[in-house]
Amino acid sequence: MTEILDLVTGVLNGKRLALARLLTLVENNAPEGQVALDQLYTHTGHAHLIGVTGSPGAGKSSLVNQIALKMRQPSADRPALTLAVVAVDPTSPFTGGAVLGDRVRMRDLAGDPGIFIRSMATRGALGGLARATANVVQVLDAAGFDVIMVETVGAGQSEVDIARLAHTTLVIEAPGMGDDIQAIKAGILEIADILVINKADYPGLESTVRALRAMLELGHPTRHHDAQSASTPLWIPPVLQTVATRAEGISELVNAIDDHARHLRETGAWQIRDRIRLQSELESLIQTELTSQWRAKIPAGLYNQTLAELESRQISPLQAAKRLTQSHLVVLEE
Amino acid sequence: MTEILDLVTGVLNGKRLALARLLTLVENNAPEGQVALDQLYTHTGHAHLIGVTGSPGAGKSSLVNQIALKMRQPSADRPALTLAVVAVDPTSPFTGGAVLGDRVRMRDLAGDPGIFIRSMATRGALGGLARATANVVQVLDAAGFDVIMVETVGAGQSEVDIARLAHTTLVIEAPGMGDDIQAIKAGILEIADILVINKADYPGLESTVRALRAMLELGHPTRHHDAQSASTPLWIPPVLQTVATRAEGISELVNAIDDHARHLRETGAWQIRDRIRLQSELESLIQTELTSQWRAKIPAGLYNQTLAELESRQISPLQAAKRLTQSHLVVLEE
Numbered sequence: 063m064t065e066i067l068d069l070v071t072g073v074l075n076g077k078r079l080a081l082a083r084l085l086t087l088v089e090n091n092a093p094e095g096q097v098a099l100d101q102l103y104t105h106t107g108h109a110h111l112i113g114v115t116g117s118p119g120a121g122k123s124s125l126v127n128q129i130a131l132k133m134r135q136p137s138a139d140r141p142a143l144t145l146a147v148v149a150v151d152p153t154s155p156f157t158g159g160a161v162l163g164d165r166v167r168m169r170d171l172a173g174d175p176g177i178f179i180r181s182m183a184t185r186g187a188l189g190g191l192a193r194a195t196a197n198v199v200q201v202l203d204a205a206g207f208d209v210i211m212v213e214t215v216g217a218g219q220s221e222v223d224i225a226r227l228a229h230t231t232l233v234i235e236a237p238g239m240g241d242d243i244q245a246i247k248a249g250i251l252e253i254a255d256i257l258v259i260n261k262a263d264y265p266g267l268e269s270t271v272r273a274l275r276a277m278l279e280l281g282h283p284t285r286h287h288d289a290q291s292a293s294t295p296l297w298i299p300p301v302l303q304t305v306a307t308r309a310e311g312i313s314e315l316v317n318a319i320d321d322h323a324r325h326l327r328e329t330g331a332w333q334i335r336d337r338i339r340l341q342s343e344l345e346s347l348i349q350t351e352l353t354s355q356w357r358a359k360i361p362a363g364l365y366n367q368t369l370a371e372l373e374s375r376q377i378s379p380l381q382a383a384k385r386l387t388q389s390h391l392v393v394l395e396e
Numbered sequence: 397m398t399e400i401l402d403l404v405t406g407v408l409n410g411k412r413l414a415l416a417r418l419l420t421l422v423e424n425n426a427p428e429g430q431v432a433l434d435q436l437y438t439h440t441g442h443a444h445l446i447g448v449t450g451s452p453g454a455g456k457s458s459l460v461n462q463i464a465l466k467m468r469q470p471s472a473d474r475p476a477l478t479l480a481v482v483a484v485d486p487t488s489p490f491t492g493g494a495v496l497g498d499r500v501r502m503r504d505l506a507g508d509p510g511i512f513i514r515s516m517a518t519r520g521a522l523g524g525l526a527r528a529t530a531n532v533v534q535v536l537d538a539a540g541f542d543v544i545m546v547e548t549v550g551a552g553q554s555e556v557d558i559a560r561l562a563h564t565t566l567v568i569e570a571p572g573m574g575d576d577i578q579a580i581k582a583g584i585l586e587i588a589d590i591l592v593i594n595k596a597d598y599p600g601l602e603s604t605v606r607a608l609r610a611m612l613e614l615g616h617p618t619r620h621h622d623a624q625s626a627s628t629p630l631w632i633p634p635v636l637q638t639v640a641t642r643a644e645g646i647s648e649l650v651n652a653i654d655d656h657a658r659h660l661r662e663t664g665a666w667q668i669r670d671r672i673r674l675q676s677e678l679e680s681l682i683q684t685e686l687t688s689q690w691r692a693k694i695p696a697g698l699y700n701q702t703l704a705e706l707e708s709r710q711i712s713p714l715q716a717a718k719r720l721t722q723s724h725l726v727v728l729e730e
Contacts, residue, residue, distance in 0.1 A: 096714060103712035333707075340706050340713065345687075347717035352686040353679075355721065372674050373667075378437035379674065380430060383681035387689065 066094040070101045073205050078178065081205055085180060088197045099197055102204035107336070109146075109203040110323050113228030114213040120236040121260040123149070124306035125315075126213050127171060132316045133209060134176055139320060143208040144176040150195055150214045178207065196227060196343055229335050230322045234258045235274065238266030254278075254299050256318050262303035262311065274301055297325050360386060400428040404435045407539050412512065415539055419514060422531045425524075433531055436538035441670070443480075443537040444657050447562030448547040454570040455594040457483070458640035459649075460547050461505060466650045467543060468510055473654060477542040478510040484529055484548045512541065526557045530677055533561060563669055564656045568592045569608065572600030588612075588633050590652050596637035596645065608635055631659050694720060 066087075072080025087095035114126055126147060133143045171177045180202075182195060195212060202210050212227060233254035257274055259267065278299060300318050304311035326332035365386060372382045400421075406414025421429035448460055460481055467477045505511045514536075516529060529546060536544050546561060567588035591608055593601065612633060634652050638645035660666035699720065706716045 100712040100715055104709045107709055337703075337707055341703060343713045344703065344706060344716050344720075347713055348690065348721055349683055349687050351717050351721040352690055353683050356682065356686055369671075369675060369678070372678060373671055375438045375441055378434040379677045379681055381434055382678050383685050386678075387682055387685040 066098055067101070070098050073098075073102065073201065074105060076206065078175075081178065081201070085198055085201055088201055089182060089194050091194070095197070099200060102201055105204040105206075106200055107203065109199075109207055109210045110230065111199060111203075111228045112209060112211045112319065113231040114211055114234065115231070116234030116258075117236065120234045121306050122213055122234050125234055125258065125260050125304060126211055128304075128306050128309055128312045129211070129316060129319070130171060130177055131309075132312045134174065137316070137320070142176065144206070145209045145211065146178040146180065146202040146205070146207040147171075148195060148198055148202070148210065148212045149179070149181045150191065150212060178202070178205075193343075193346065199227060227339055229326055229332060230255050230319060232256050232258055232319075234260050235270060236261040237264040237270040255297065255322050256315070257299055257301045258304055258315060259301065260304045260306055263305050263308075267303070271301060271303075295325075295329065297322065297331075356387070400432055401435070404432050407432075407436065407535065408439060410540065412509075415512065415535070416514075419532055419535055422535055423516060423528050425528070429531070433534060436535055439538040439540075440534055441537065443533075443541055443544045444564065445533060445537075445562045446543060446545045446653065447565040448545055448568065449565070450568035450592075451570065454568045455640050456547055456568050459568055459592065459594050459638060460545055462638075462640050462643055462646045463545065463650060463653070464505060464511055465643075466646045468508065471650070471654065476510065478540070479543045479545065480512040480514065480536040480539070480541040481505075482529060482532055482536070482544065482546045483513070483515045484525065484546060512536070512539075527677075527680065530561060561673055563660055563666060564589050564653055566590050566592055566653075568594050569604060570595040571598040571604040589631065589656050590649070591633055591635045592638055592649060593635065594638045594640050597639050597642075601637070605635060605637075629659075629663065631656065631665075690721065 069080045069084045069087075073084055084095070084098055088099065089095075114122055116122055126149075130145050130147060133145055136142045171179060180198060182191065182198065199210055199212060231253050233256075235257070237259060257278065259270055259274070278301070302311060302315050302318060304315055306312075323332075326335065368377070368382045368386055371377045372379060377385070400418075403414045403418045403421075407418055418429070418432055422433065423429075448456055450456055460483075464479050464481060467479055470476045505513060514532060516525065516532065533544055533546060565587050567590075569591070571593060591612065593604055593608070612635070636645060636649050636652060638649055640646075657666075660669065702711070702716045702720055705711045706713060711719070
């Protein structure tokens with residue numbers, strides 16, 4: 063217990079080893095990790111959370127590297143920023159994607175004390191990954207990083223959920239992605255604050271720009287992110303072009319990110335997004351808590367018998383669920 | 397109420413109009429739909445559930461069409477089968493993917509009373525889509541179809557969840573898919589019972605076959621689907637090649653599907669998969685039920701005050717969740 067409090071102190075004082083060790087505890091869902099999370103939470107709320115998602119093969123990792131390098135430089139409007147990058151790789155452990163990604167990154171970013179990189183791979187359910195990512199981001203926020211970038215691979219709901227952690231969401235595409243992929247992406251476009259077409263030197267740029275703009279226009283009426291601030295100026299997601307491998311278009315992109323942060327703060331949308339994020343984290347924890355309380359109380363005999371009746375088609379799943387949760391109430395009221 | 401019972405009777409007697417109307421009620425989560433689900437559930441358990449997933453652009457829809465046409469023919473081992481196809485399209489409503497897919501399908505399959513096609517698009521959360529799909533499958537099972545194919549677009553966790561509904565899961569790829577896409581797929585490969593490389597006339601076939609076989613071999617030790625039946629013969633997922641547009645390789649594929657069904661029945665894995673599916677459906681319903689009971693009881697003042705303390709970083713998300721669920725218990729025990 064004193065050890066975990068030492069780690070917490072270390073994290074708050076910018077010690078990287080303490081940070082790395084605590085993140086491992088938190089990722090593995092260790093009970094000491096939870097103690098630390100409770101302690102650290104009061105120190106959060108400073109960082110600009112940036113979600114990065116988009117099609118596989120769009121060059122997200124290289125672009126995130128370039129953004130990081132650029133943000134480490136002071137601009138006209140702000141000092142140099144410190145950054146943490148969380149690479150969430152919801153692929154199987156055996157692909158080794160996360161490890162490879164790290165190696166590529168190390169080349170450009172290693173040795174800079176203002177940058178911290180963490181790769182996360184699934185260990186089991188993706189729902190668990192979303193929660194683990196939220197916890198890792200919380201620790202990094204408390205550790206004082208100005209910017210935390212969360213990069214996800216892929217196009218599924220889990221990626222959208224993870225991106226939803228963010229104040230600013232970047233969606234990265236590349237020219238010439240098939241129509242099919244773009245269709246999948248439509249859901250992700252709705253959450254984009256900034257759209258980036260990376261590999262802008264590849265053929266097919268024009269038609270991809272056109273397709274994305276068309277989708278953005280279609281998607282626009284359904285944007286609900288900042289519905290609460292309807293009276294404030296609307297953010298129109300810009301469509302930017304970059305070539306990460308040649309560091310082209312990076313200043314414009316980082317400027318757009320800075321603009322978006324300013325827009326969020328000026329309109330009050332920053333706070334609204336924070337609230338939405340915290341509320342959704344709270345509801346997910348409540349669900350887990352209720353289920354585990356229920357599990358501790360439900361008599362095994364009743365559960366197994368109900369499952370048997372369900373399997374033999376005597377009662378429906380909903381009837382089974384109602385019976386099992388009703389009995390829960392009965393037990394509690396005794 | 398009598399109307400819904402009429403629909404139920406209609407569905408059980410093979411009336412297509414009743415089936416279509418009831419499915420709409422179920423999809424929209426209408427209360428009458430739930431009454432019908434409870435009634436119909438006792439009539440389920442007959443159908444062979446087949447999940448079809450894989451990379452966008454692999455030609456899943458055409459292949460599903462070809463499988464359906466072939467299954468309508470009797471084979472040496474079995475009579476002609478009746479089929480329902482559920483196309484789950486987790487893209488935004490405005491892409492119109494589902495509608496287009498239907499039109500393509502209608503050309504080949506329309507007018508055959510032994511085939512029923514239903515498209516589902518997201519209307520809100522994908523979690524909701526998984527449940528709606530489970531309910532639609534349940535109705536189609538009760539309606540007496542021999543085979544129900546559930547086709548999903550994409551590679552995310554939601555698709556894996558939907559595929560998990562199935563007795564038999566087909567994963568469809570095409571030659572020349574990028575490494576990135578294959579990495580994403582690694583998670584999906586783990587759930588594949590049969591791997592199909594469609595568009596086998598495209599360049600890059602050899603390397604795709606090699607990559608998939610390598611992944612399968614890596615993935616094999618971690619397969620847990622039938623862990624309960626460790627003593628029974630193992631199913632080694634075959635890697636098949638098809639060209640759906642020219643109807644090539646379809647007999648071999650349908651034979652493999654028939655073989656897998658036989659394997660599941662002979663080893664008892666059929667029942668194990670049924671149980672896993674029903675149990676996971678039950679647990680999800682229990683979670684929903686507990687949360688809605690909790691929501692009905694929690695005093696709004698306490699909830700809002702806790703949320704405010706959470707936002708101002710006075711208490712952590714887990715502390716907030718514990719407080720709100722503890723008070724729930726207090727309320728119940730009063």
